[in-house]
Amino acid sequence: MRxxxxxxxxxxxxxxxxxxxxxxFTITAAVADGPSLRDALTRHRPDVAxxxxxxxxxxxxxxxxxxxxxxxxTPGLPILVLSAHVEQxxxxxxxxxxxxxxxxxxxxxxxxxxxxxxxxxxxxxxxxAMDPQVIAKLLNAGxxxxxxxxxxPREREVLELMAQGRSNAAIAQRLFLSDSAISKxxxxxxxxxxxxxxxxxxxxxxxxxxxxxxx
Numbered sequence: 001m002r003x004x005x006x007x008x009x010x011x012x013x014x015x016x017x018x019x020x021x022x023x024x025f026t027i028t029a030a031v032a033d034g035p036s037l038r039d040a041l042t043r044h045r046p047d048v049a050x051x052x053x054x055x056x057x058x059x060x061x062x063x064x065x066x067x068x069x070x071x072x073x074t075p076g077l078p079i080l081v082l083s084a085h086v087e088q089x090x091x092x093x094x095x096x097x098x099x100x101x102x103x104x105x106x107x108x109x110x111x112x113x114x115x116x117x118x119x120x121x122x123x124x125x126x127x128x129a130m131d132p133q134v135i136a137k138l139l140n141a142g143x144x145x146x147x148x149x150x151x152x153p154r155e156r157e158v159l160e161l162m163a164q165g166r167s168n169a170a171i172a173q174r175l176f177l178s179d180s181a182i183s184k185x186x187x188x189x190x191x192x193x194x195x196x197x198x199x200x201x202x203x204x205x206x207x208x209x210x211x212x213x214x215x
Contacts, residue, residue: 001124004046005030006037006063007082008055016050016110023117034062041070041077048078048124053090064090075099080123082107086137091130100205103129103165122165128208129165150192158185163208 003025007013010032017027029040033056041049049070055063064081071077080103081094094102103123109131110116119129148156154175161171172182189207 001048001121002026002028002044002046003120004028004037004040004044004049004051006032006040006049006051006055006067008032008052012107012110019110019113020050020117020120023113025117025120033057034066037063038066038070041066042073045074048080048120050080050082050120053081053083053087061087061090064093068093071097076101076126078123078126079103080105080120080129082110086131086134088137091134091137100128100208101126104134105129105131106133119165127165127205128163130163130208132160132164135160135163151189155185155189155192158182159189159207162186162204 001024003020005013005016005020005027007016007030013030013032017030021027028044028046029036031037031040035057037049037051037055040046049067051063051067053061053064055066067077067079067081071079075097076099078101079094081090082105083090084107086106091104094104101123103119105116105119109119122129148159151159157175158171161174166174168179168182168186171177172179175182186204186207193207195207
């Protein structure tokens with residue numbers, strides 16, 4: 001799986017590259033600034049881009065904006081954003097097209113190599129990988145008059161864990177419920193959010209995006 005990596009801090013960039021390579025990824029480019037990221041995404045068309053939000057020369061949201069620009073040129077281009085902080089606006093921009101294949105992780109997350117590599121794979125496969133702190137921030141900004149208001153507290157809890165990228169089995173283990181109970185909750189979530197019948201993986205992503213955009 002080919003990865004373009006953008007991170008301006010040299011040690012972190014090299015560390016991420018080594019971590020991903022140790023998990024079987026191929027780093028096609030590891031860059032330190034916005035213009036180099038734009039060139040790498042155009043030149044290499046990777047399977048997934050791992051991008052720091054803030055890159056030189058502006059150190060604002062250059063990394064995110066260039067990744068979104070590339071995603072508009074190549075619809076569905078998988079993007080995993082790394083940030084030192086939770087920025088609600090950045091998360092919403094990343095989710096705005098509703099296409100999935102997105103992630104937003106805090107940099108502290110990379111301390112667990114296996115979890116980070118798993119998140120990169122999920123995003124590359126079209127799924128989502130959202131840090132729990134990002135989800136909590138979006139939830140706290142939500143109102144009562146959203147599609148989520150139809151969900152029970154348990155269903156919201158299941159959906160929040162889905163947004164983190166957890167499997168049904170992992171959700172069941174976390175909530176001390178059976179796999180069949182989780183399947184029933186997920187079926188209820190799909191129905192209450194009005195998601196059309198389709199491949200379950202697609203509906204899963206659609207449910208998560210509904211959850212995050214409505215929060």
